[in-house]
Amino acid sequence: MTSSTAGAPTMYPAVLYRDAQAAIRLLTEAFGFTQEAVYEGEGGTVVHAELSYGNGRVMLGSKGHGGAFDEAMGDAGPTGVYVVVEDTDTHYARARAAGVEILMPPTDQDHGSRDYMARDGEGNVWSFGTYVPGASS
Template sequence: MPQPAPAVRPSVIPCLRYRDAPQAIDWLCATFGFQRQLVVADEHGGIAHAQLALADGSGLVMLGSLHDNEYGRLMRQPDEIGGCTQSIYVVVKDAEALYRAAVDGGAQIVIDIKDEDYGGQGFTCRDPEGHIWSFGTYDPWH
């Protein structure tokens, strides 16, 4: 179901690739509260393109299955390179509730929930395929 566009649409949208994109979509929605905005299957049972939105419409990630094509050859999975070269930060109202959901969903917590020196509270975790996600109440816009 399409979500309403936020008053100011983000112009930077993280894009991820997953070995099992259908499972990743299910997990990201169930664990982090994303909602399917658009999911386009490919001819191989994977995902050609997906857009997952935050429930309030304030953020979006795009993802798809790994493919041996021009774009796919540019992307490497965290386990292939021994870590990540980027992470995603999501501003949330209740970091403790999302922390509990992440733990319950099987996310690997890599930085436990804590109060930050610069304000807010947050934590960092890995999703089942090793991508790094940080969630916190620190809002750089306010």
């Protein structure tokens, strides 16, 4: 890694949506993500967007806008994304209050994490919990 990328995450999930604008609203309002960048094409399609949570980011865009990634993804999905949160119960309460479909309420896991799962409006599963992959116990 160069000094400009030191400390930055090295993996970024990328998700395509039929209605990327609605996905951005859900992820920011219900899950507390921060909108970092949104590049729109014709008719309000989202060519590329980046939303952050902690030091992680997810990239997303509109299905059907063209380009190699859009073609490669085809009708792929849904996908699953795991996000580390400090307080699972507080995060869950925010999502539930926003009307998000909850698949699993906050649950203590055998490996020591406390997680919950939710589904966004296009079927993608978002898991939130206290487990930090790769961190020492």
